[in-house]
Amino acid sequence: MLIAKPEDIDSLDWEKMQQLIPAIVQDSFDGRVLMQGYMNPAALKHSLDSKEVTFWSRSQQALWTKGETSGNYLNLKSIHSDCDNDCLLILAEPAGPTCHTGAETCFDSSANNTADIAFIATLENLIATRKKEMPAGSYTTELFNSGIKRIAQKVGEEGVETSLAAVAGDDEELLNESADLVFHLLVLLQARGLTLKKTIAVLKSRHQL
Secondary structure, three states: OEOOOHHHHHHOOOOOOOOOEEEEEEEOOOOOEEEEEEEOHHHHHHHHHHOEOEEEEOOOOEEEEOOOOOOOOEEEEEEEEOOOOOOEEEEEEEOOOOOOOOOOOOOOOOOOOOOHHHHHHHHHHHHHHHHHHOOOOOHHHHHHHHOHHHHHHHHHHHHHHHHHHHHHOOHHHHHHHHHHHHHHHHHHHHHOOOOHHHHHHHHHHHOOO
């Protein structure tokens, strides 16, 4: 159930865990599980009102808005309860690393604990970092320095090579060329100040499932 209004708060089973409900926070873009905390009715209401994910701190016995010290807020996108109304799934957009250690997620970042498709988002973030820092010796830096026309040309070339590989029936070459095409398309979007998220928004508007 979508929790969107203050009156929705009363529909949750607060009695089961003594007025506390576990809340799992998921990145609204790439699906990574960022952290887990606990909410009481006041924390949930504050989250809905402020649009910043807020928990109940069991150690401090007080409301705690994630990021109030570090600035790494979790910008609320939506809150959903499970089928028993005793657990919350929160979709949020992180404004920086979520974990107090500086890691992007509180879960083991050394392990590949995200879905394979989420790697596209990781790659896009890396390309954005390359654009900002422009490190010497980087192929991505070279592409950005070459300008929009050259990057667009590369996308066209990779598109043709992908098509040729498909027609030739060479699966391995098709996969390699597809990877090149996706990479250069991500670079082109970044070069124009656009993101994969905006591309996905267009797809979602066309395909309401």
